[in-house]
Amino acid sequence: MTYPLVVYLIPFVFGAVVGSFLNVCIYRVPKDESVVFPPSHCPRCDYRIRWYDNIPIVSYLLLRGNCRSCGCRISPLYPLVELLNGLLTMFLFLRFGATPTFLVLFLFCAALVVITFIDLEHQIIPDVISVPGILVGYLASLFVPVFSYRVFLSGITTGFGTLLILLAGYRWLTRREDEPGVLKELVQLSLFAAPAALAAWHYAPLFPFHSWADSLSGILVGGGSLLLVASAYAAIAGREGMGGGDIKLLAMMGAFLGWRAIPFIVFAGSLVGSVIGITVMVLQKKDSKLALPFGPFLAFGAVLYIFFGRQIIHWYLHLGGASGG
Numbered sequence: 001m002t003y004p005l006v007v008y009l010i011p012f013v014f015g016a017v018v019g020s021f022l023n024v025c026i027y028r029v030p031k032d033e034s035v036v037f038p039p040s041h042c043p044r045c046d047y048r049i050r051w052y053d054n055i056p057i058v059s060y061l062l063l064r065g066n067c068r069s070c071g072c073r074i075s076p077l078y079p080l081v082e083l084l085n086g087l088l089t090m091f092l093f094l095r096f097g098a099t100p101t102f103l104v105l106f107l108f109c110a111a112l113v114v115i116t117f118i119d120l121e122h123q124i125i126p127d128v129i130s131v132p133g134i135l136v137g138y139l140a141s142l143f144v145p146v147f148s149y150r151v152f153l154s155g156i157t158t159g160f161g162t163l164l165i166l167l168a169g170y171r172w173l174t175r176r177e178d179e180p181g182v183l184k185e186l187v188q189l190s191l192f193a194a195p196a197a198l199a200a201w202h203y204a205p206l207f208p209f210h211s212w213a214d215s216l217s218g219i220l221v222g223g224g225s226l227l228l229v230a231s232a233y234a235a236i237a238g239r240e241g242m243g244g245g246d247i248k249l250l251a252m253m254g255a256f257l258g259w260r261a262i263p264f265i266v267f268a269g270s271l272v273g274s275v276i277g278i279t280v281m282v283l284q285k286k287d288s289k290l291a292l293p294f295g296p297f298l299a300f301g302a303v304l305y306i307f308f309g310r311q312i313i314h315w316y317l318h319l320g321g322a323s324g325g
Helices: 003-031 060-061 079-096 100-122 126-143 149-173 182-201 212-237 244-257 259-286 295-325
Strands: none
Touching: 003 079, 003 100, 003 126, 060 079, 079 100, 079 295, 100 126, 100 149, 100 244, 100 295, 126 212, 212 244, 212 259, 244 259, 244 295, 259 295
């Protein structure tokens, strides 16, 4: 359905307003503070922010990024989160229209925004977001009245194949005595998730046409794959290389997007993480043990899958066919 251009401003404004609340979550959740009480206030002078100073993006520009009361600098991340969530909401509306899928993915992307900025700042992924997200994603799949044993069995088969590929490749690349850093782990994941991503394409359609079986498979494949890799890393390297927050996050992504999204998300997130990690390592002259939060890269892979997953996989398959012919 095509809507007038002005209609698309409504989801943007709505998303930006919700983004203002997400800022509260990003600031308070890591501190175990209530996101409801007290109302929004300046963290320096405790000035209670009035409604006209809390208009997304606009108020920040009018106040020139300063508190009206004490004049302290307000982080530009606040309007950035509002802008980002507004754009995500608008593009979701463009892609799915006024449908239940839009509402489900709106909640999913809002959770990813909070997780991304918390992980960037504190390098943690709060269970209070990811664990309920797993349940919400699974419950949403119950409204899809489709069940296919072929899809379910192929999901389980591809899921176990993904685990075996990741584990075999990881063991082979880490058999040397030197301890690989997180950066090397990202490169490894990107290499060995690619075959599983291509295999998944041939077995089932893309989100949002997945059933509760796909969602359940996604939880098992998403959480199980990273759990297996993290356990192998800890056993081989003698130290923890990936936190439990990443495991629960990928399980949440599997619940919302289905099992077939997992290889794509891991591949895309690992690839982008490797490129950014190598760039930062070169610029800052760090060694290969540079620590990077993996959550934001997984979130990027999930959003990329929602909007462009089909096109990217289709392009890649045709590219492989063209080069082979």
